[in-house]
Amino acid sequence: AQSVAQPEDQVNVAEGNPLTVKCTYSVSGNPYLFWYVQYPNRGLQFLLKYITGDNLVKGSYGFEAEFNKSQTSFHLKKPSALVSDSALYFCAVRKSGGSYIPTFGRGTSLIVHP
């Protein structure tokens, strides 16, 4: 079985400050990890993924995520938040060589204050 935990329902940060949205996962074997962002009344948009290689993955809109195998985490980060980053963020995992259906976390609402 595979699962994802996003421990924070909501993250508040001031514009210009660094942001972190947390994600931990559970999967037997090697994971494929993804971050998606969802704006109101829109579908999920792919931000970045970790498949293999460098633990620090860079994605769209200045976001990056760090894969930590020992802590089974894949936290999403951005050095300087923008008000336009305010949205719902979903972490997802699928097992390498396993089910092709990813498991999503419950989502974290990011609110960036001006």
Next chain:
Amino acid sequence: AAGVIQSPRHLIKEKRETATLKCYPIPRHDTVYWYQQGPGQDPQFLISFYEKMQSDKGSIPDRFSAQQFSDYHSELNMSSLELGDSALYFCASSLGRAYSNQPQHFGDGTRLSIL
């Protein structure tokens, strides 16, 4: 670049009616997924198709059925609609089994409201 197209964007139905949602995947994508997202919820996987055959089945009610056609578009058919079926329904597509590390690309969804 072409994205996943879903129609209609909004649909209002009454209880016990039927509804059909359509999804047109990104060209050359061979896998289609259907998800249901309730208010404040994460997307719940319903069903997927790979190369026009049902691939995986999630929490899809027996009242719902889906298929993928020869042009790779997919339709989700919903019957005997209930108030609890009110949700956003997303379709996603990806390059399938040979590229399982590829992300899904989502459409903007169909908002279904049951009165």
